[in-house]
Amino acid sequence: MTKDSVDTETRILDLAEHLIRKNGYNGFSFRDIATGVGVKSSSVHYYFPTKAELGAKVARRYTDRFLESLDVPDPNSGSAEDAVAIMHGAFFNSLKRDGQMCLCGVLAAESAGLPEEVIAEAKSFFQRTTDWLTANLQKSSWGKNRTKDKIEQQSMAILAQLEGGLLIARVRKEPELFQILMPALTAEQN
Amino acid sequence: MTKDSVDTETRILDLAEHLIRKNGYNGFSFRDIATGVGVKSSSVHYYFPTKAELGAKVARRYTDRFLESLDVPDPNSGSAEDAVAIMHGAFFNSLKRDGQMCLCGVLAAESAGLPEEVIAEAKSFFQRTTDWLTANLQKSSWGKNRTKDKIEQQSMAILAQLEGGLLIARVRKEPELFQILMPALTAEQN
DNA sequence: GTCTATAATTTGATAGAC
DNA sequence: GTCTATCAAATTATAGAC
Numbered sequence: 001m002t003k004d005s006v007d008t009e010t011r012i013l014d015l016a017e018h019l020i021r022k023n024g025y026n027g028f029s030f031r032d033i034a035t036g037v038g039v040k041s042s043s044v045h046y047y048f049p050t051k052a053e054l055g056a057k058v059a060r061r062y063t064d065r066f067l068e069s070l071d072v073p074d075p076n077s078g079s080a081e082d083a084v085a086i087m088h089g090a091f092f093n094s095l096k097r098d099g100q101m102c103l104c105g106v107l108a109a110e111s112a113g114l115p116e117e118v119i120a121e122a123k124s125f126f127q128r129t130t131d132w133l134t135a136n137l138q139k140s141s142w143g144k145n146r147t148k149d150k151i152e153q154q155s156m157a158i159l160a161q162l163e164g165g166l167l168i169a170r171v172r173k174e175p176e177l178f179q180i181l182m183p184a185l186t187a188e189q190n
Numbered sequence: 191m192t193k194d195s196v197d198t199e200t201r202i203l204d205l206a207e208h209l210i211r212k213n214g215y216n217g218f219s220f221r222d223i224a225t226g227v228g229v230k231s232s233s234v235h236y237y238f239p240t241k242a243e244l245g246a247k248v249a250r251r252y253t254d255r256f257l258e259s260l261d262v263p264d265p266n267s268g269s270a271e272d273a274v275a276i277m278h279g280a281f282f283n284s285l286k287r288d289g290q291m292c293l294c295g296v297l298a299a300e301s302a303g304l305p306e307e308v309i310a311e312a313k314s315f316f317q318r319t320t321d322w323l324t325a326n327l328q329k330s331s332w333g334k335n336r337t338k339d340k341i342e343q344q345s346m347a348i349l350a351q352l353e354g355g356l357l358i359a360r361v362r363k364e365p366e367l368f369q370i371l372m373p374a375l376t377a378e379q380n
Numbered sequence: 381g382t383c384t385a386t387a388a389t390t391t392g393a394t395a396g397a398c
Numbered sequence: 399g400t401c402t403a404t405c406a407a408a409t410t411a412t413a414g415a416c
Contacts, residue, residue, distance in 0.1 A: 031390075040401060043401075049393085099302070104361075112212040160355040219409060220411085235412080240410080
């Protein structure tokens with residue numbers, strides 16, 4: 001399968017993800033997608049009847065892929081620091097590659113004005129991602145002595161710092177700023 | 191001066207701020223403003239010729255007011271914990287009052303697709319707010335033993351956690367979630 | 381300062397031919 | 399599955415009367 005043979009539906013999803021992460025849900029149109037993919041806007045509607053459906057599918061695929069990328073075969077000790085570093089790295093990859101922040105972070109910022117089905121997917125991202133962190137912190141030696149409540153709070157605090165870090169690094173256009181969060185993140189586990 | 195005598199320009203700015211914080215910069219229109227304020231859209235253009243100018247003015251006013259609200263007469267010891275608690279409280283106020291997050295956090299999320307003058311104001315918010323934190327941490331006993339670099343990193347980490355916390359609390363529609371960040375924030379200063 | 385009127389463009393979405 | 403053609407509504411913005 002060569003590059004050009006990627007099917008239209010996938011190319012629509014790819015471009016939609018790119019544009020939402022760049023401009024937000026209200027910052028792209030079906031015509032932007034059509035032009036970029038090289039079809040007519042009616043063809044985009046063939047795959048995704050409404051904008052809300054397209055947005056929801058993009059968010060769901062993003063979340064699935066993000067969580068997959070976290071489950072690398074772990075050669076390390078499975079420490080709390082490792083878990084945090086893995087997630088930090090996952091976010092940093094796309095930030096440095098093309099200055100993009102988390103898709104669901106963007107959607108969360110606009111969330112009060114988005115269609116229900118899109119908000120639901122964004123919400124789901126934060127739930128599933130916090131759950132992943134909680135599970136991994138629980139397995140670590142740091143988590144052994146702590147209550148579930150305390151660990152869940154810590155998971156949210158970590159995810160909050162990562163999302164906020166993306167926000168700040170991106171508006172300043174300095175991806176490296178996101179890197180300096182690491183010491184502060186791991187310090188909390190000591 | 192009664193409530194109804196607030197001038198049109200101020201009411202436009204107030205509503206624009208409300209709508210941007212709710213739906214984002216691309217999620218409101220001049221007609222939304224006009225209808226809400228009770229004038230015609232051409233009257234909105236009389237005060238703010240372009241949408242970009244309106245957005246920039248809203249962001250500037252928001253930043254000025256936010257920083258003013260931080261400089262409460264401080265009856266306490268001026269500790270690092272106090273500074274963090276004051277900023278946390280400033281963000282929490284509007285979150286619990288009407289579920290709104292930081293205006294410049296919303297703008298930062300959309301930033302890649304916004305007019306230059308709007309981005310510039312959002313950028314300025316993060317610079318000035320980080321500076322306030324840095325200055326206050328430096329004055330505290332925690333900051334006495336630390337280098338300027340270390341303190342600036344800590345300031346950004348704190349602001350990142352607050353902005354990300356707003357993001358998550360808002361998409362989950364649970365303002366109280368923002369409260370549980372406090373322990374994690376002050377823990378870093380110990 | 382606020383209005384009416386309007387321009388030019390863009391938006392999300394549909395019907396129907398091929 | 400992709401196209402042409404089209405729609406109604408919404409968008410930012412301007413000209414000029416009152």
